[in-house]
Amino acid sequence: MGLPPGEVEKKETDLTIRTEMKITLRLVMSVFGAVMGSFLFGYNTGVINAPEARIKEFLNETNIKRDGTPMSVDTQTNLFAIIVASFAIGGTAGGLLAGTWADKFGRKNGSLLNTICGIASAALMFFCRMGVSYEMLIVGRLLGGICCGLITGLTPIYLSEIASQNIRGALGVLHQLGVVSGILVSQILGFPEVMGTSDLWNYLLGLAVVPCILQLIILPFCPESPRHLLISKQDEANARKALIALRGYSDAEEDILEMKAEDEAQKSEAKVNIWGLLTSRNLRMALILSVVMHLSQQFSGIVAIFYYSSSFFQDAGLDGDTAVHATSGVGAVMVVMTIVTIPLMDKVGRRTLHLAGLGGMFVFSILITLTLTLQHLVPWFKIVTIVASLVYVLFFALGPGSIPWLIVAELFSQGPRSAAISVSVLVNWVANFGVGYAFPHMKTSLGDYSFIPFTGFLLVFFIFIYLYLPETKNKTFEEISSTLRGGGNIREDKNARRENYLVSYKSTENP
Known part of the structure; x- marks a missing residue:
């Protein structure tokens, strides 16, 4: 037998106040x-x-x-x-x-x-x-x-x-x-x-x-x-x-209850190592999403901007020393935009911000290619190249820069989380090395069209993430895992456990 509705609402309000960190x-x-x-x-x-x-x-x-x-x-x-x-x-x-x-x-x-x-x-x-x-x-x-x-x-x-x-x-x-x-x-x-x-x-x-x-x-x-x-x-x-x-x-x-619920949900599964993660059908979609999120960060072309922005600025007519100083503008844009995204992350949501970032990078990667190919005909396009590069970095900082690092921990429950982190971070570093090594050769062979491969990757990543990535803001780890597994009653189950907890909490306070 549950608490009267008024008591339940009062106790839930008290718990909500305590769980607002x-x-x-x-x-x-x-x-x-x-x-x-x-x-x-x-x-x-x-x-x-x-x-x-x-x-x-x-x-x-x-x-x-x-x-x-x-x-x-x-x-x-x-x-x-x-x-x-x-x-x-x-x-x-x-x-x-x-x-x-x-x-x-x-x-x-x-x-x-x-x-x-x-x-x-x-x-x-x-x-x-x-x-x-x-x-x-x-x-x-x-x-x-x-x-x-x-x-x-x-x-x-x-x-x-x-x-x-x-x-x-x-x-x-x-x-x-x-x-x-x-x-x-x-x-x-x-x-x-x-x-x-x-x-x-x-x-x-x-x-x-x-x-x-x-x-x-x-x-x-x-x-x-x-x-x-x-x-x-x-x-x-x-x-x-x-x-x-x-x-x-x-x-x-309340926090202990939520963590125990996650613990109970994963007790039926054996401890998940990297091999178990790679071979688990239940975890496959979460793993694919994690890998794609990290690849979308590195194959977006941002590594080329980080490592070779000085050459862009020199192509715009700046001398070597001035180009080195101007490169710090890339870092400044990243810092400012990352600060801006802090309050947005739990209001707008991870999925929306990441898609907005990929979409903006897609548009400006095309603009960078156009200005690079036409700047010998239109001299002031060299300045547009610099501006487009900075806006490109701005959109990277909006979502792709930060979200892949945090979302992997949200897509997995405690059991497979560490293995998923290992695989995702490994993919990120290998992709970083690959793009950093390959881009000078791309620049030599493709010239002003060296950003076109990144444009293609951005489009593919945008479509895939739009179709398959769920929103994770304001959800427990258990709810997110259930969504990826196709579960639909996680909130009802949680509410039932919550009411049972409130009953026991009330009886403890008033024996």
Whole structure:
């Protein structure tokens, strides 16, 4: 027998007030500590571009000190390519390990342990000049890639699991905000007037140690993911304490109920590893969507803009140094637009924003191709190329930049979530490496038409995501999983459990 309607409504109102997440100090600390990892990822991504000429000088000087002969230009170019590529290779390995790492060590503790790799990487890059060893630089970049590959799995999953569903999207965007902020800071510090000099370039690379140190200071005071504690570790007491610290209210029963419901729903399934994920028919659609979302990020052509925007600006008539400074405008647009999307994520929705971003990129990729092919006939089209590139970046930041990182954690329940993160992050890093490696060859063979393949990919991704991706805003993980499996009664089941809980809650208060 249930409670009278008035009592049920009153109790539901009380619970709703408690589950509307407050901005507590522990929440802010936890988010900041986690996002420092995202910042490190962005910093290491962008920091290597500005000092390219200085690093090549170092390679040549090292060779002269070793055997007295200068290094050929081709050898310098190939070695620098290895230095750049080693980061992506390490990222691929780290991404593949991310899910297992998160399950074994925890989301927070896994991030803490990962700082050791980050500090070792920064130290090797900083001391390579003193050690007269470009091998140290290569290994440092490789370790930095492994560290950042783990970060791209650990940070999004931690942010999604410490957030209540009404702000889960907003917190998820903060991972991307950290990444683009790191890219922008590395671009500014890499200016020739700042640290992009022959004397300071290794200090520029070594500054990657700062986010690691901040994580070491902050994360010990942050709670572990409540979901990880309750579902993976079966530690309800500490999960409850973590929820109370994060949410800012004294009663965490509603959150515990929702997590227990997810735990019960997955108990009928065996623990899902990567092979189990790849072979599961029930999880196939969620996995396909996750992979497509990450491919839509990397095959959108944004990597070409990030790596080669200086050439676009030089084609528009800017000299080399001015083009380097102008490139920071790309980072600034990314930061501003990522901030704009934070409140939109839980109001407009992930699906809508991602489709809007892909659609806008599709239009402006066509405009970029037109201005590139016609700028020799219409000189002012060179300026339009710059503007179109910045608007292209704006639409990327609107959705494709951040949503793939957060939505994978939403599409899967706790059991297969870590394996799904590993596969998705691996796909992202491999695609990043592939586009970064292929684009110079595309530019050589296709010339002004080098963006056409990206235009085709954007159209395909838009159609697929429009047809198959469900909206995930304001839904529990259980509801999203049920939608992908074709379930239709999840809300009714949840409401029944909720009323039963309210009855037991009332009887506990008034025995």
